[in-house]
Amino acid sequence: MDKRKIEESLFKVLMVISTFIILSSLVLILATVIIKGLPAMNLAMITQTPKGGFYLGKEGGVLNAIVGSVYLATGAIFLAILISLPVVLYLNVYAKKGSRIITFTRFSLDVLWGVPSIVYGAFGFTIMLFFGLRASLLGGIIAVSLLVLPIMTRAMDEVIRMVPKELLEASYSLGATKLETALKVVVRQALPGILTAVLIAFGRGIGDAASVIFTAGFSDFIPYSLLRPAATLPLAIFFQLGTPFPEVQDRAYASAFILTIIILIISIASRVLTRKYTRNVVK
Amino acid sequence: MESQTHISVQNLNVFYRNQQALKNITIDIPDKKIIAIIGPSGCGKTTLLKSFNRLIDSVDGIRVSGKVFVDGENIFDPKAEVTRIRKKMGLLAQSPYPLPMSIYDNVAYGPRIHGLKDKKKLDGVVEHYLKESSLWDEVKDRLHTPASRISVGQQQRLCLARGLAVEPEIILADEPTSALDPKSSQRIERSFLRLKEEYTIIIVTHILRQAKRLADYVVFLYCGELIEHGPAEDILENPKEEMTKEYINGVIS
Numbered sequence: 001m002d003k004r005k006i007e008e009s010l011f012k013v014l015m016v017i018s019t020f021i022i023l024s025s026l027v028l029i030l031a032t033v034i035i036k037g038l039p040a041m042n043l044a045m046i047t048q049t050p051k052g053g054f055y056l057g058k059e060g061g062v063l064n065a066i067v068g069s070v071y072l073a074t075g076a077i078f079l080a081i082l083i084s085l086p087v088v089l090y091l092n093v094y095a096k097k098g099s100r101i102i103t104f105t106r107f108s109l110d111v112l113w114g115v116p117s118i119v120y121g122a123f124g125f126t127i128m129l130f131f132g133l134r135a136s137l138l139g140g141i142i143a144v145s146l147l148v149l150p151i152m153t154r155a156m157d158e159v160i161r162m163v164p165k166e167l168l169e170a171s172y173s174l175g176a177t178k179l180e181t182a183l184k185v186v187v188r189q190a191l192p193g194i195l196t197a198v199l200i201a202f203g204r205g206i207g208d209a210a211s212v213i214f215t216a217g218f219s220d221f222i223p224y225s226l227l228r229p230a231a232t233l234p235l236a237i238f239f240q241l242g243t244p245f246p247e248v249q250d251r252a253y254a255s256a257f258i259l260t261i262i263i264l265i266i267s268i269a270s271r272v273l274t275r276k277y278t279r280n281v282v283k
Numbered sequence: 284m285e286s287q288t289h290i291s292v293q294n295l296n297v298f299y300r301n302q303q304a305l306k307n308i309t310i311d312i313p314d315k316k317i318i319a320i321i322g323p324s325g326c327g328k329t330t331l332l333k334s335f336n337r338l339i340d341s342v343d344g345i346r347v348s349g350k351v352f353v354d355g356e357n358i359f360d361p362k363a364e365v366t367r368i369r370k371k372m373g374l375l376a377q378s379p380y381p382l383p384m385s386i387y388d389n390v391a392y393g394p395r396i397h398g399l400k401d402k403k404k405l406d407g408v409v410e411h412y413l414k415e416s417s418l419w420d421e422v423k424d425r426l427h428t429p430a431s432r433i434s435v436g437q438q439q440r441l442c443l444a445r446g447l448a449v450e451p452e453i454i455l456a457d458e459p460t461s462a463l464d465p466k467s468s469q470r471i472e473r474s475f476l477r478l479k480e481e482y483t484i485i486i487v488t489h490i491l492r493q494a495k496r497l498a499d500y501v502v503f504l505y506c507g508e509l510i511e512h513g514p515a516e517d518i519l520e521n522p523k524e525e526m527t528k529e530y531i532n533g534v535i536s
Contacts, residue, residue, distance in 0.1 A: 097343035166380045174393040175370030189383040
């Protein structure tokens with residue numbers, strides 16, 4: 001066999017192995033969560049708040065954390081959309097092409113993307129102290145929105161960059177302003193990608209523990225006020241795993257299972273929605 | 284002001300980075316005719332066309348000097364209102380770019396942004412301009428399907444209808460048939476011949492035969508310079524300049 005053929009087959013093997021590693025890690029994670037979590041899983045887990053003194057009780061469920069996480073992630077996502085959409089429209093429609101502000105903004109977002117989530121937690125905490133806020137749902141929402149902001153913005157930026165400039169010109173040539181063009185043409189054309197960006201950010205936000213540990217705190221009750229501490233699933237898992245009781249540790253896997261299911265639902269929803277909104281997109 | 288025609292260009296220079304794309308162009312574009320801008324590729328045809336409605340604004344690294352008067356108003360005046368100027372001209376691009384919405388919404392887009400809300404009137408406008416661009420019969424039963432679903436030739440006619448719907452006086456067409464098959468091209472050309480009664484149509488083309496079929500007036504550009512312009516018969520049959528002769532006879536392209 002000649003050298004080029006060996007190269008070819010060598011790389012093929014490498015690619016197959018890499019793909020296999022990706023797929024098997026997904027399967028293994030899911031299997032661990034299911035096998036260890038399922039025995040502790042019951043209806044009470046998703047319908048009740050924890051019982052038995054301290055929040056690591058062996059009875060009851062994690063409804064407080066489920067509701068807390070959903071509230072928190074939803075709030076953070078809305079806050080993040082309010083900021084990231086104007087940013088990407090500015091970068092792609094308003095700002096002069098190739099200008100320094102564009103390069104600098106994209107660079108900043110990339111740096112922010114790499115900042116560890118615990119740092120967002122600490123930063124959010126500082127902001128809260130400044131405003132005299134205690135650990136609360138609102139505090140968590142702010143910290144998580146900071147965390148997901150660069151992810152969401154960069155993901156939106158990538159899809160909006162792909163909108164052909166002829167499409168913008170078509171709108172301008174009809175006498176549309178930049179704002180009309182941005183909202184009616186650019187956003188519509190990029191809608192599937194924008195939705196994906198939002199849902200990726202949601203998945204990242206709902207699963208993060210480090211950013212909420214100081215900011216949202218924890219509570220045994222379903223959150224009823226923005227200014228009260230709120231439980232979250234990642235923290236529930238963290239606390240449950242940290243106890244010396246095997247029964248409670250098993251409940252951590254059940255909580256992880258619930259969190260995984262939520263993320264799975266989000267992923268499927270994003271696929272379905274993306275397909276639905278692709279119908280108007282111009283290729 | 285100083286001209287009788289819709290579009291009058293005076294000493295227009297356009298620089299792209301360090302290159303000069305248009306060199307001192309001065310010309311009055313005659314009204315209610317088909318004006319073909321011809322010349323080899325990269326000679327500034329599209330740049331000239333896009334300076335008429337200031338679409339070159341969005342090109343980075345562009346610098347413009349000189350004046351373009353549209354209905355007596357210098358459109359490069361900082362005080363000029365660019366959306367109003369653009370509304371006077373419909374644009375047909377090289378390949379059709381329907382907006383990411385339904386056929387109906389594409390045509391209604393312009394009238395809507397200019398303030399037409401009434402559903403009945405909009406229906407009328409959409410029907411009228413789809414008929415003007417002879418697309419109505421093919422799409423009347425599926426006005427609410429996405430515009431991306433129809434064929435490329437139909438999309439270009441939709442873009443024509445969309446441009447006409449803002450009631451322009453001028454149609455700018457940048458090689459409008461280059462992405463189309465012969466049949467669809469013919470349809471567009473026929474529409475132009477019909478529409479020239481009411482509109483001034485400026486078409487950029489590198490197809491000489493197309494210029495011969497359509498144009499009443501021809502503008503010949505070469506390397507950013509305006510070499511010659513005049514009635515189509517004169518330029519195409521009997522050019523004065525050596526350069527034009529060579530281009531028309533296929534010596535240069």
